[in-house]
Amino acid sequence: MxxxxxxxxxxxxxxxxxxxxxxxxxxxxxxxxxxxxxxxxxxxxxxxxxxxxxxxxxxxxxxxxxxxxxxxxxxxxxxxxxxxxxxxxxxxxxxxxxxxxxxxxxxxxxxxxxxxxxxxxxxxxxxxxxxxxxxxxxxxxxxxxxxxxxxxxxxxxxxxxxxxxxxxxxxxxxxxxxxxxxxxxxxxxxxxxxxxxxxxxxxxxxxxxxxxxxxxxxxxxxxxxxxxxxxLLGIDVTALSVFSGALAVGLGLGLQRIASNYVSGFIILLDRSIRLGNLVALDDKTTGTVTRITTRYTVLRMLSGTEVIIPNEYLVGNMVRNLSFSDNRIRVATTVGVAYDTDVEHAMNLMVEIARTHRRVLADPAPGVMLTEFADSSIMLELGFWVGDPELGTGGVRSDINLEILRVFRREGISIPFPQREVRMLPNAPEETRPAPAAPA
Structure with missing residues (x-):
């Protein structure tokens, strides 16, 4: 040129x-x-x-x-x-x-x-x-x-x-x-x-x-x-069928669990059974708020501040308690025993008023008390109330109400009995039940 x-x-x-x-x-x-x-x-x-x-x-x-x-x-x-x-x-x-x-x-x-x-x-x-x-x-x-x-x-x-x-x-x-x-x-x-x-x-x-x-x-x-x-480059894309077949075999053998987690992640995101902000309980020790959902895992932030990473396959294949799936309100209960000579109706009214005064207890549904059992030494009363912020935990509100119940009952003279046992010594006990005399030195 x-x-x-x-x-x-x-x-x-x-x-x-x-x-x-x-x-x-x-x-x-x-x-x-x-x-x-x-x-x-x-x-x-x-x-x-x-x-x-x-x-x-x-x-x-x-x-x-x-x-x-x-x-x-x-x-x-x-x-x-x-x-x-x-x-x-x-x-x-x-x-x-x-x-x-x-x-x-x-x-x-x-x-x-x-x-x-x-x-x-x-x-x-x-x-x-x-x-x-x-x-x-x-x-x-x-x-x-x-x-x-x-x-x-x-x-x-x-x-x-x-x-x-x-x-x-x-x-x-x-x-x-x-x-x-x-x-x-x-x-x-x-x-x-x-x-x-x-x-x-x-x-x-x-x-x-x-x-x-x-x-x-x-x-x-x-x-x-x-x-x-x-x-556009002139490469026959049908030749990729061999690669796709090999990939399918690899997923079926070595990547089965990983693929299952990804599929489970899309299922969770699509059916919305678990959403961001839900309070989820997997067992008695693992309860927390959902802070992140990815295609492979879900992150729970527990009340202690610990973050738990859970594979999506576990959430799809096991029973999960979603405490805020359709409603954030949950019922919390505490049980108290009173003596048999107590004015039970008066004690029940006091417990309801104590629950109503707490800032976290909802007015609707209203708190209620039920007589659940006639125990050996007490009448068992169960106070049930609802909270709308379960992500903050229920231990604190239960403790506050129990302390207030104890204070009010002491002021009103309502006793909370505890189990007592009475041991009686019989004077005419049989010989075989008496202890053997000590051997002479």
Missing amino acids: SEKKIFALLNHLWGDLNSVEFYWLLGALAAILGISWWLAYRLRRNSHAHVLNGHNALLAFGAGSIKRIAFPLIALILAGVLRRVLEHLGVGHLALLSVASLLLVSWVLVRIFVYVLRGVFPHGSFLRNFERFAAFVIWGGMIIEMTGLSDDVIEGLEQVSFSVGRQRLDLWTLLHGSVTVCVTLLAALWVGSVIERRLAAVREMDANLREVLARLAKALLSVIALLLSLS
């Missing part, structure tokens, strides 16, 4: 410097940049106002992208319109417009790529370096295109080839395939992130349902993007 052909665009630009049209075109480009900056500024202000007022969900959805690509995109559109008009009028010496268009295209691509990358990985520590690398690659590709070296670079990369099994590959195929797969996957993950943010804004929908829909959307879009990119 000759030097003139390699630098054809730059040579045309150098030749246009001696023409009057070049300077008119330079002024037109300056005007286009000024108009584009003003339009982008007005568009950003209007979109920001709509986002704050909540009038337009579409503008709220795309406010970030508009802010980033508005200026170069508007300038690129106006430059394209100017080129069409000048070509229709038969004006030559348009190399400056070609160079400006390539630079604006590069600018738009860099802004879009950075915006998508930050949407997919909002907290990624590697983003800054990766954004610089991506910008370098995009700008470098445009420079190669401007200088006319793109065909030579592609041809040189195709010369470096190697074999992988029966397949013959070269550097250009690998580079092109890697870029295609990365771009499609990033686009799919970005759309999934957008769907997740939109679902998070729907407060009328259950939190578990929002979570499972967002995860399903990301997984489905990622699979579609991968299959689409492989199809």
Whole structure:
């Protein structure tokens, strides 16, 4: 390839410097940049106002992208319109417009790529370096295109080839395939992130349902993007059936428990049998509030502050007591015994009044007392009351009420009997029951 052909665009630009049209075109480009900056500024202000007022969900959805690509995109559109008009009028010496268009295209691509990358990985520590690398690659590709070296670079990369099994590959195929797969996957993950943010804004929908829909959307879009990119590269996706069969065998043998936990996680999220904030009891020693539900495990925060990680398979396959499944109110009971000569009705009224005065006891349902048993030395009375905040525990409220019952009963002269045994020595006991005399020394 000759030097003139390699630098054809730059040579045309150098030749246009001696023409009057070049300077008119330079002024037109300056005007286009000024108009584009003003339009982008007005568009950003209007979109920001709509986002704050909540009038337009579409503008709220795309406010970030508009802010980033508005200026170069508007300038690129106006430059394209100017080129069409000048070509229709038969004006030559348009190399400056070609160079400006390539630079604006590069600018738009860099802004879009950075915006998508930050949407997919909002907290990624590697983003800054990766954004610089991506910008370098995009700008470098445009420079190669401007200088006319793109065909030579592609041809040189195709010369470096190697074999992988029966397949013959070269550097250009690998580079092109890697870029295609990365771009499609990033686009799919970005759309999934957008769907997740939109679902998070729907407060009328259950939190578990929002979570499972967002995860399903990301997984489905990622699979579609991968299959689409492989199809674009000319790879027969039916060949993946062998891999999917091997994966199924692996799940059935070595990954059975892990797969079961993931499936159980989706079941929990979909049927909403356990939700965030529920008070759940697995046994007498494990009771806590659900603080996190993932596709593999669920986290319970116990009243002692300890966090328990429970595999989802256990929650699906075993009996779980959800103390706040449909109603946060739970009944708490305490039992007290009184002497047989006590005015039982008066004692019952006192116990009800004590429960009503406690700040955590609900007025509806009202506290109540039942006579449950005639024991050996006392009449057993059970005080039942309801609390609406079981996540704070029931031991404290039960202790407060028991202490108040003890104080009031002592003041009112109501005795709480305890078991007593009476031992009687009979004077005419049989000889065999008397102790044997001690042997003489």
